[in-house]
Amino acid sequence: MITLHQLTKVFGAQTAVDALSLEIPAGQIVGFLGPNGAGKSTTLKMLTGILAPTSGTATIAGFDLLKDTLEVKRRIGFVPESGAVFESLTGLEYLEMVAALYAIPKEAARERIRQFISFFDLSFETLTDKLLGAYSKGMRRKVVITSALLHNPEVVFFDEPLDGLDANAAVGFKALIQTLAHEGKTIVYSSHILDVVERVCDRVIIIDKGRLRLDGRPDELVAAHGRGTLEKLFTQVTGGAELEQRAQDFAKTFRP
Amino acid sequence: MHKLYLTLFLRGRSSRGLQKKGVPKSVGAKLGLVLLFYGLFGLTSLAFIHQPVFAVALYSHAMTLVFLGLFVAASSGEMLFNKDEADIMWHRPVTTRALLRAKLGVLLKVSLWLAGAFNLGCFIAGVLAPDGGWLFPVAHALSTVMEALFCVGAVVVLYQLCLRWFGRERLDGLMTLSQVGVAVAAMLAGQVPQLMIRFHGKFNFDAHSWWVALLPPAWFAGLDDLIAGNRTNFSAILAGTGVAATATVLWLAFGALVRGFETGLQSVGEVMAPKRPHAERRRWLDRLAGWGLMRWWLREPVCRASFLLVAAYLARDRDVKLRVYPGIAPMLVWPVIMMLQSRAPGQPEFFSGFTIALTGVLIGTVPLIALDLLRYSQHWQAADLFHAAPMKGPGALCRGARRAVTFFLTLPVLVVSVLLLWLAGGAGPRLALLLPGIIALPLYGMLASLGGRAVPLSLPGEEAKSAGRGFKMFGVMMISMVLAAAATVCWSLGWFWWLMLGELICVSALFFGFRAAVAQTRWESLE
Numbered sequence: 001m002i003t004l005h006q007l008t009k010v011f012g013a014q015t016a017v018d019a020l021s022l023e024i025p026a027g028q029i030v031g032f033l034g035p036n037g038a039g040k041s042t043t044l045k046m047l048t049g050i051l052a053p054t055s056g057t058a059t060i061a062g063f064d065l066l067k068d069t070l071e072v073k074r075r076i077g078f079v080p081e082s083g084a085v086f087e088s089l090t091g092l093e094y095l096e097m098v099a100a101l102y103a104i105p106k107e108a109a110r111e112r113i114r115q116f117i118s119f120f121d122l123s124f125e126t127l128t129d130k131l132l133g134a135y136s137k138g139m140r141r142k143v144v145i146t147s148a149l150l151h152n153p154e155v156v157f158f159d160e161p162l163d164g165l166d167a168n169a170a171v172g173f174k175a176l177i178q179t180l181a182h183e184g185k186t187i188v189y190s191s192h193i194l195d196v197v198e199r200v201c202d203r204v205i206i207i208d209k210g211r212l213r214l215d216g217r218p219d220e221l222v223a224a225h226g227r228g229t230l231e232k233l234f235t236q237v238t239g240g241a242e243l244e245q246r247a248q249d250f251a252k253t254f255r256p
Numbered sequence: 257m258h259k260l261y262l263t264l265f266l267r268g269r270s271s272r273g274l275q276k277k278g279v280p281k282s283v284g285a286k287l288g289l290v291l292l293f294y295g296l297f298g299l300t301s302l303a304f305i306h307q308p309v310f311a312v313a314l315y316s317h318a319m320t321l322v323f324l325g326l327f328v329a330a331s332s333g334e335m336l337f338n339k340d341e342a343d344i345m346w347h348r349p350v351t352t353r354a355l356l357r358a359k360l361g362v363l364l365k366v367s368l369w370l371a372g373a374f375n376l377g378c379f380i381a382g383v384l385a386p387d388g389g390w391l392f393p394v395a396h397a398l399s400t401v402m403e404a405l406f407c408v409g410a411v412v413v414l415y416q417l418c419l420r421w422f423g424r425e426r427l428d429g430l431m432t433l434s435q436v437g438v439a440v441a442a443m444l445a446g447q448v449p450q451l452m453i454r455f456h457g458k459f460n461f462d463a464h465s466w467w468v469a470l471l472p473p474a475w476f477a478g479l480d481d482l483i484a485g486n487r488t489n490f491s492a493i494l495a496g497t498g499v500a501a502t503a504t505v506l507w508l509a510f511g512a513l514v515r516g517f518e519t520g521l522q523s524v525g526e527v528m529a530p531k532r533p534h535a536e537r538r539r540w541l542d543r544l545a546g547w548g549l550m551r552w553w554l555r556e557p558v559c560r561a562s563f564l565l566v567a568a569y570l571a572r573d574r575d576v577k578l579r580v581y582p583g584i585a586p587m588l589v590w591p592v593i594m595m596l597q598s599r600a601p602g603q604p605e606f607f608s609g610f611t612i613a614l615t616g617v618l619i620g621t622v623p624l625i626a627l628d629l630l631r632y633s634q635h636w637q638a639a640d641l642f643h644a645a646p647m648k649g650p651g652a653l654c655r656g657a658r659r660a661v662t663f664f665l666t667l668p669v670l671v672v673s674v675l676l677l678w679l680a681g682g683a684g685p686r687l688a689l690l691l692p693g694i695i696a697l698p699l700y701g702m703l704a705s706l707g708g709r710a711v712p713l714s715l716p717g718e719e720a721k722s723a724g725r726g727f728k729m730f731g732v733m734m735i736s737m738v739l740a741a742a743a744t745v746c747w748s749l750g751w752f753w754w755l756m757l758g759e760l761i762c763v764s765a766l767f768f769g770f771r772a773a774v775a776q777t778r779w780e781s782l783e
Binding site for chain 2: 011045048049050051052070071073074076078080082084085086087088089093096097098100101102103128131147
């Protein structure tokens with residue numbers, strides 16, 4: 001479903017993504033991990049057509065990202081980390097605008113929106129009466145997730161989707177993406193909450209400094225490296241192994 | 257804190273568009289261009305080279321007040337009441353007074369840079385004035401600093417008084433109105449010198465009417481005259497008024513009314529849940545777009561979505577309103593001022609015809625200005641959505657924005673301008689002189705969309721402070737004046753309708769060419 005071949009992005013003198021190659025089949029939930037500045041968001045922005053790769057190629061749902069960008073965009077959904085929305089629109093206005101961008105007829109869009117608000121326990125009045133600027137962070141995140149799934153995409157990219165969601169909504173969301181994967185959709189899930197990734201994802205990809213470091217099933221990777229959890233494996237791979245000791249040493253400097 | 261706000265002001269609060277390696281360089285270049293623009297425009301003072309000190313200073317202070325007024329009007333809202341700042345600054349141990357002082361210090365500093373650049377020409381003209389001398393630059397520097405203090409302080413007092421009188425619930429609307437008011441006042445101040453110029457056989461400057469004492473630029477010109485000019489009693493009265501007014505404004509801004517600023521800050525941080533009637537009222541937009549003719553006009557979904565987005569922001573968003581309405585308000589003031597001037601004794605007949613033609617051409621620039629200003633928003637990151645959506649390019653979004661600007665801004669400005677011209681005595685067959693501008697309207701809108709630049713709300717607000725925009729608008733104004741003059745000459749020679757035919761053909765050809773170019777524009781990668 002997704003194929004990356006030597007995908008590279010260079011900003012000035014800095015290589016954010018360095019010749020990344022991988023394949024993700026349909027129906028898989030892939031945890032896309034890496035420390036801050038590893039190139040995760042840049043990769044996702046390239047795969048969603050927001051950023052142009054410096055070199056390399058990618059195909060999504062059978063379409064070349066560079067040659068058939070429009071076809072790719074029709075088949076993907078994206079929840080960006082920023083969660084930015086047009087705050088001076090109501091939730092309904094925003095979602096209807098998104099639907100228009102994907103050429104979904106108004107009535108069909110409104111019906112679909114009703115299904116989403118029912119799933120997320122939002123009231124239709126909230127969606128019609130309040131501007132997005134007045135929404136709580138969690139409510140806004142629900143609107144952003146709805147906007148990414150509204151057009152029933154084949155591939156969905158989530159960048160920190162749980163940020164702001166309460167525990168119940170998070171549980172519901174995790175169940176939703178697992179079901180979506182069973183239905184054949186491909187999910188790329190970027191997050192720093194590793195225990196969630198470990199539980200939800202079929203496969204984990206860890207990148208650091210723009211390069212692929214590890215790729216495999218979470219349980220197999222943890223077992224192969226002799227680490228008890230994905231979190232421990234992650235810190236080992238990305239050079240954070242001594243962090244605990246460093247934190248303890250630093251904490252001692254707060255003593256009066 | 258002053259340094260922090262100065263850096264934020266110059267560099268902006270977002271980093272997109274600034275190359276990581278060249279941040280300081282790009283800011284410096286931008287600022288340099290702005291100052292160059294002001295410096296070049298300030299050379300117009302040299303036209304007063306043989307006028308007395310008071311006349312030179314009056315022209316200079318009036319124009320300085322225009323530029324500073326427009327600058328402060330455009331910058332103060334975002335600077336003083338920035339919503340994003342709440343999470344960063346307001347929980348720190350910083351007093352409101354210190355915050356206000358730092359912000360106003362930055363506004364003042366940048367105002368002084370602009371005023372300094374603009375007044376370079378005036379320094380020369382003042383030194384060479386018949387009653388001038390080497391003391392003039394010192395006097396003029398002092399009076400310009402006072403004028404900048406007065407201007408910045410006055411805007412803050414205006415906000416504070418509005419907050420005190422009308423309450424913080426209406427802050428959004430009040431800020432927009434205040435800034436429109438400041439922009440209009442600045443435009444009116446710029447007319448002071450023109451009102452005093454009389455053509456009694458030769459260029460003459462009549463600057464000693466009693467009503468001059470009521471105008472702020474005259475107070476500061478009085479200070480120049482008192483220190484480095486004729487030193488008359490009239491100058492002393494004006495200078496005294498200027499000093500007293502500046503002191504009062506600063507006392508009010510920093511002392512008596514500082515509590516109002518605190519209230520304003522709190523209300524910016526609060527997000528009020530709208531009441532139900534408000535929500536009901538909000539649906540007018542949806543109803544409007546569904547109305548017969550509009551439904552057909554906006555039949556394309558993306559165009560319609562963009563239209564509704566722009567309409568919502570023009571009606572609701574403080575940041576956009578503060579930028580757009582003060583930006584186009586001078587276009588409404590201009591025809592009235594010009595028409596009143598054209599009726600003054602001694603003005604040639606040509607002038608009133610030119611006034612109508614220029615009004616028309618200026619209305620034509622409304623889409624250009626508005627579409628340019630609508631590109632900026634505090635919610636610019638949300639526009640990434642457009643790049644991720646399945647659209648070949650930004651053409652349909654630009655089209656929707658253009659139609660929203662036409663419907664909500666250009667048409668009302670056109671109607672109001674015609675009414676104002678009629679009320680000011682410019683009615684009659686000569687109203688046809690508005691046509692050159694009206695015919696050019698679609699072209700100006702298309703011009704703003706070239707290269708897909710009119711994607712609404714897609715750039716950080718800070719990038720609106722660009723020298724390039726000033727140069728562009730200056731160029732457009734010059735072209736407008738040439739077109740208006742050509743139309744007036746053709747009118748008096750009886751060639752007007754031929755000119756219109758020629759313009760119609762040229763505009764149509766360019767319009768369709770530009771439209772094809774915009775439709776073929778593709779998305780650029782967001783670096």
